[in-house]
Amino acid sequence: MQEVERSLGINSSCLRFWEKEFSDVLPTVNLDKNGRRRFTARDIENFRQIYILLKKEKYTLAGAKQCLKENRYTQVLKREKDRERIEGHLNELKEFLLSIKGSIENEDSSSST
Secondary structure: HHHHHHHOOOOOHHHHHHHHOOOOOOOOOOOOOOOOEEEOOHHHHHHHHHHHHHHHHHHHHHHHOOOOOOOOHHHHHHHHHHHHHHHHHHHHOOOOOHHHHHHHHHHHHHHHH
């Protein structure tokens, strides 16, 4: 459980809440002999999907459940990847424009002296 908490940056109470809320989407949780939760790679992927829908895409619980039931997650994931790509391009553009601004300011200060 700690591995999932760390990878998603959420606490165990949130994971347990999601287990209950998304019980129709998430498979039954496996417990080891000490009663600790053991998640499979598929379980972790399910939690990641829920995380993206709720935290990044700002879906409601009902909306996220519906999206997962209708297998629309791939569309959401594509939007998320597109958004990340666009943010990367915008950050590159911002750095470029800031460098131009710095060059202009340096020219102005050297020409006024």
